[in-house]
Amino acid sequence: MRRYSFICVVSSLLASGALAPLHAQAPPAGVPDLSGAWRGQPLMSVSTVDSGGKMRGTEPDIPYQESARQKMLAEIPPTGPFGEPDKTTDPWIRYCEPNGPIRIYAHPGRTSFVQLPDRVLILHEVMQQFRIVRLNSKHPAIEDIDPSPWGDSIGWYENGALVVDSIGFNGRAWLDQQGKPTTERLHVTERFRRIDADTLGWDVVIDDPGAYTKPFELKRRFQRSNVPFMQSPWNCSVRDNLYFTETLLESAATPK
Numbered sequence: 001m002r003r004y005s006f007i008c009v010v011s012s013l014l015a016s017g018a019l020a021p022l023h024a025q026a027p028p029a030g031v032p033d034l035s036g037a038w039r040g041q042p043l044m045s046v047s048t049v050d051s052g053g054k055m056r057g058t059e060p061d062i063p064y065q066e067s068a069r070q071k072m073l074a075e076i077p078p079t080g081p082f083g084e085p086d087k088t089t090d091p092w093i094r095y096c097e098p099n100g101p102i103r104i105y106a107h108p109g110r111t112s113f114v115q116l117p118d119r120v121l122i123l124h125e126v127m128q129q130f131r132i133v134r135l136n137s138k139h140p141a142i143e144d145i146d147p148s149p150w151g152d153s154i155g156w157y158e159n160g161a162l163v164v165d166s167i168g169f170n171g172r173a174w175l176d177q178q179g180k181p182t183t184e185r186l187h188v189t190e191r192f193r194r195i196d197a198d199t200l201g202w203d204v205v206i207d208d209p210g211a212y213t214k215p216f217e218l219k220r221r222f223q224r225s226n227v228p229f230m231q232s233p234w235n236c237s238v239r240d241n242l243y244f245t246e247t248l249l250e251s252a253a254t255p256k
Helices: 006-016 066-074 091-095 100-106 238-253
Strands: 037-039 111-115 119-124 130-135 152-158 161-167 187-196 199-207 216-224
Touching (some): 100 187, 100 216, 119 161
Parallel strands (some): 130 152
Antiparallel strands (some): 037 111, 037 216, 111 119, 152 161, 161 187, 187 199, 199 216
16 A cells, blocks of 8 residues: 655655746746645535535536445535534544545645646645645556556646556545545546636536436636645544544534
């Protein structure tokens, strides 16, 4: 099993000086400058017509297989129109499992990119999660990939965008806050591009024939943050989550 330490990776990059040149020199021609801290608005659903999550299970732009729809409806979100925080089945809340490359952007935490000649590191404040995108590489055979919430990611630069192609998922992460499921057949294609000095575009195609009848798209825009990256990290603690749901919520629900 491959496991990486966010702190160890970033510390080694700082010690080697790999991070220092990113702000001192412009990237090569055709390579978008993704430096900075980027933050999007939180959302409940990956549906482009129902980001607030009020149409759960009936969104016209989500091509559910019926089994996937029923699986989602059996889940209990922690927040939102259908949320029950004290009964939630959310794997992030209950077990601190990683969110994966789609749901991570449902939270308001910041994201930062480290662009190196042979790879790009995508770093997140939420749970200090990160992934490594190998540039101009190939995926191993699917049977040789250790399935994970983040999958195996390769990338390349194309028409001024960073394209990231990911397979090898473990099928345990939700796509959003409402419990839209994934399977091990999930294939994610992302395009990160600078729209202007303060706006980063993220266009993604979600293709999971184990849960949805056809691929579907999600487009989001992230704004440059004036708050430095990792100034407000989000941590996940099963102990704290249990204390919140078992103590604070129960106290609030107890009649006085």
